[in-house]
Amino acid sequence: RPKIAVLTSGGDAPGMNAAIRAITLACHSSGYSCIGFFHGYNGLIDDEWCELTPRLVNPTLQQGGTLLKSARCKAMLTSDGVKQAANTLYKHDIDALIVVGGDGSFRGMLELEKEWRGQLIGLPGTIDNDLAHCDATIGFATAVQTAASAIDKIRDTANAFERVFIVEVMGRHSGHIAFAVGLATGAEAILSFENCQPPQHDAILSELTTAITQQQQVRHGSYLIVCAENLWPGGASALQKALKERAAIDSAVCILGHIQRGGSPVVNDRLLASKLGLAAVEAVEQQQHMVMLGEIAGNVVATALNATVQDHKPVASFWLKAHRSALKGDLA
Ligand code: F6P
Numbered sequence: 001r002p003k004i005a006v007l008t009s010g011g012d013a014p015g016m017n018a019a020i021r022a023i024t025l026a027c028h029s030s031g032y033s034c035i036g037f038f039h040g041y042n043g044l045i046d047d048e049w050c051e052l053t054p055r056l057v058n059p060t061l062q063q064g065g066t067l068l069k070s071a072r073c074k075a076m077l078t079s080d081g082v083k084q085a086a087n088t089l090y091k092h093d094i095d096a097l098i099v100v101g102g103d104g105s106f107r108g109m110l111e112l113e114k115e116w117r118g119q120l121i122g123l124p125g126t127i128d129n130d131l132a133h134c135d136a137t138i139g140f141a142t143a144v145q146t147a148a149s150a151i152d153k154i155r156d157t158a159n160a161f162e163r164v165f166i167v168e169v170m171g172r173h174s175g176h177i178a179f180a181v182g183l184a185t186g187a188e189a190i191l192s193f194e195n196c197q198p199p200q201h202d203a204i205l206s207e208l209t210t211a212i213t214q215q216q217q218v219r220h221g222s223y224l225i226v227c228a229e230n231l232w233p234g235g236a237s238a239l240q241k242a243l244k245e246r247a248a249i250d251s252a253v254c255i256l257g258h259i260q261r262g263g264s265p266v267v268n269d270r271l272l273a274s275k276l277g278l279a280a281v282e283a284v285e286q287q288q289h290m291v292m293l294g295e296i297a298g299n300v301v302a303t304a305l306n307a308t309v310q311d312h313k314p315v316a317s318f319w320l321k322a323h324r325s326a327l328k329g330d331l332a
Contacts (some may be wrong), residue, residue: 134294
């Protein structure tokens with residue numbers, strides 16, 4: 001009977017457990033054998049695995065993190081590492097490997113394909129939502145919810161003290177979290193890769209100081225800046241210092257950090273992961289290979305892995321427009 005393996009790789013994302021569970025249940029109902037490798041690709045290299053059974057995975061549906069653990073695996077950047085990973089898959093007679101992760105994890109699959117003849121299927125799992133060819137990645141909705149709930153609390157205390165707050169959110173090099181969270185919490189400013197490129201930093205600082213000063217003249221209240229990580233040279237604290245030096249503006253900084261990666265997945269992530277997990281096993285049955293399965297307008301769509309690592313998913317222009325009009329409205 002066919003044997004399917006699964007691993008989770010890269011930054012963990014809420015909903016990865018739901019995907020593992022759906023894959024396991026689909027294998028079970030089709031009579032396939034299903035095993036999981038631990039610690040991302042390291043589990044392939046070190047031959048570290050467990051059998052996946054409905055009894056093991058069922059209680060994890062609501063849990064954040066990943067029961068298979070995760071890692072960024074440097075050895076997959078070497079040909080020896082890739083060969084070792086392929087050997088383990090041959091040793092266990094694996095027919096198909098399903099990888100839940102982001103673009104770095106998919107690059108690992110492109111390498112593995114050179115050494116291993118089984119089927120390779122990817123599922124988009126990252127809080128960053130930076131994979132093209134899917135409406136949302138598994139984990140994005142939960143990360144946004146977590147960050148928005150935290151910022152709502154910050155807003156309360158910021159209002160009480162009529163303070164300027166800089167909140168730094170995750171996203172590595174993409175602004176999906178920053179824009180979703182900023183819009184959902186009514187942030188006065190959203191600084192992200194889409195609207196704040198390096199040469200513009202000085203101009204952005206001028207706009208920001210003017211806007212904060214104007215806002216404080218028109219109405220008292222808080223001023224919330226949501227800033228994407230890796231965006232401002234020196235991070236949120238450097239921006240805080242720059243506001244002080246440029247216009248004597250006092251502000252407080254909150255870096256939300258890894259809190260955004262944890263927690264129970266919201267319902268949308270559980271459903272997305274469950275749908276894609278089942279679809280992955282169906283894709284194996286249909287002999288699909290070297291594809292990522294993503295949800296687009298409610299349908300499961302298979303896209304060549306090559307395209308998913310090359311293409312960039314921009315933040316929807318509608319969101320940028322929504323933020324600009326909110327900014328104008330705020331000063332009216
Ligand atoms: O890719 C997910 C992510 O959380 C990014 O948003 C962030 O930049 C990165 O991982 C942090 O990685 P690490 O936990 O390895 O520091």
